[in-house]
Amino acid sequence: MERTKTVRKAVIPVAGNGTRFLPATKAMPKEMLTIVDRPVVQYALDEAREAGIEHVVFVTSRNKQVIEDHFDDTPELISSLERSGKEAAVSELGRLLPAAGAVSFTRQQAPLGLGHAVWCARDLIGDEPFALLLPDMVSFGPRGCLSGLMDLYGEVGGNVVGVEQCAPEEASQYGIVGRGAAVRHGFAVSHMVEKPAPGTAPSNLFLNGRYILQPEVFGHLARQQRGAGNEIQLTDSMLKLSATQPFHAHVYEGRTYDCGSKQGFIEANVAFALARPDLGGALFEPLRDLVMAHGGGARAA
Template sequence: MERTKTVRKAVIPVAGNGTRFLPATKAMPKEMLTIVDRPVVQYALDEAREAGIEHVVFVTSRNKQVIEDHFDDTPELISSLEKSGKDDKVSELGRLLPTAGSVSFTRQQAPLGLGHAVWCARDVIGDEPFALLLPDMISFGPRGCLAGLMDLYNEVGGNVVGVEQCAPEDASQYGIVGKGKAVRHGFAVTHMVEKPKMGDAPSNFFLNGRYILQPQVFGHLAHQKRGAGNEIQLTDSMLKLSETQAFHAHVYEGRTYDCGSKHGFIEANVAFALDRPDIGAAVYESLRDMVMSHESRIRAA
């Protein structure tokens, strides 16, 4: 295995049911819920392209056709926008559109967990290292988290995970990594623990949904028994892979919002809206007024 073999492909699993967002996700995939004016899944693709990824594999499931449509050309819409003189919208849609042949879609026929979803992409990935982006986890910062993972991978090779720090008392809510020897863009991972018991966490560095993995993980996933939630867990196969291959962690300097939760989804909308030059000031004024009004009601209660 060449430790510096180029990472050209990425997997984005979009097969989940999104039950936490019902009834909004009854007929629409959760990945198509919008952060301001772009669907969640668009942020994942943009981050992958920013990091230099050439080909993205979406792992879908039943009733996810709208995701494929989102990343397809829309001649009728473009023609209508051009006739209306909305050239800025035409340009924006053109920038977001993947180049021909740069995305693939494969099916996960049964909801058997993240590990199984990743395994479903094995034939498209082939014998290459690949990136994995969980679309619910949206990076917010000067650059996407995956770009930092690529920097570290190009330095040390092997397997790389993205991490951030949480409050020590919250470590039991996450997958946690042990911190080893420091390297220029991160540190060596000594071990990984999924949702450790209170007080048993080896650190407060949690996995934030960004990975670069060697293709040997597919062999472990192929034989992986079901774990937590009666699903095939990616972390279990990563632990097996770590017995023979090195893992390093990149500490993301921005912030990741968990848009799989209602709280994180709302936080992300606020953060991205405030960061927008076209609406940021107006959103700030509205939020300030709402907070002041809310505090007044609390004091009066």
Template structure:
């Protein structure tokens, strides 16, 4: 059995146009929309760093300069905050700044889908396994989802996907995996189906936007024909890869919010605000008052 190679790098695709959030994203990358007080993309990078990832590859597109600026030094701002005695803000900004040489950016010139975005990172990843985090999906819990994938990968090797359970009647919305034998930190994947029709799902475990993939995926993506939406779909190449390589799934014990949808974005703001010791109590009272007021209006109508 070949030795398990350590996962050192992660890909975070940020090239999407964010049309579901127009007009807010007309001049701002959707990944820079804030959940509480941090942009969406910051949560993905922090999760990767928590899992021990050493190098992040962002796949960007047009009008994404703000993302690069966010992860760059800001000496004027730091100097201004320091002069004002705002040491807490200075410490927070310095802590979130990636170390020099640990972040790379490459461009996806055409919107050809997630599979194509991953393929665009091939030269920066090289011939080694890598993590993939979809930044629209914010994983919220005591521990980041990617750390659990790393635990499972270090035991089983191969390819690993993050999953969560959904109501059986909602499996048609997601990519669903088949559940096989249990292993430490997860289970074997017996199959993958993208948005199965009612009654045809192999389980109710859905892909939550966290992956560890072997580099052979790049050759498959290079040959992959366009699928749904006339785009190169990552799931199609994963299905081909699963014919020759093992896949395991790590069930995440927290909750994932799809910040690519307005509902998920609002839910993420509320949930993460409620979990904050500095503002959670005040937010709870505000939300409680709004809900009670809304219910009263509905009953009176």
């Protein structure tokens, strides 16, 4: 039996325009909008590092230079903080800084879809399995979703996707997987359907933006075939790959917030703030009062 190759690299696509957040994203990438005090993209990198990823490839586009700057050293700022005695801030910035050479950046010159963005990272990934994290989808739980995928990958190899449950009536809004045979950290994927018609979904388990994929997916993406929205869709190539390679799914026990939507972004800010020892206690009562003032008590009753 061939030994399962270690997943060392991850791709984080950050080339989107963020039009749903205009005017905030007119001059600032949507990935730099903050959940409490960290940009959205930082959560994706932290999750990748927690899962043991050694090298992250960011797929960027025009006007995304600030993302590269965020993951670079800032000696002037560090010196200023040290002179001010703000050692905690210095320590936190140092902890979040990637190691030298541990991140790379490549460009997606045209907005041709997620599949095309992943394909743009092919030469930096090479002939090895890789993780893919969609930064808009932010994991909230005791540990990040990707760590669970890595556990399952260590058992079964192949391709692994992260899934969560949604309300059955919402299944038509997502990519949905069918549940096959169970394994210790998940199950075999029997179907993959992108936004199934109402009432036809094989389950209520939706793809939550975390993947481990084998490099053969690049061969399918290289055909540049257009799918939904006239874009090169990752799901289309995953479906083709599933004809020759196994796919398994890990059910994430935390919650994923879709920070590409305004509602999900606001919910994530509330959830992360309430979970923090320095903020949660002070925020709970004001938030409760706001909810009650806007009719939350009446709706709950």
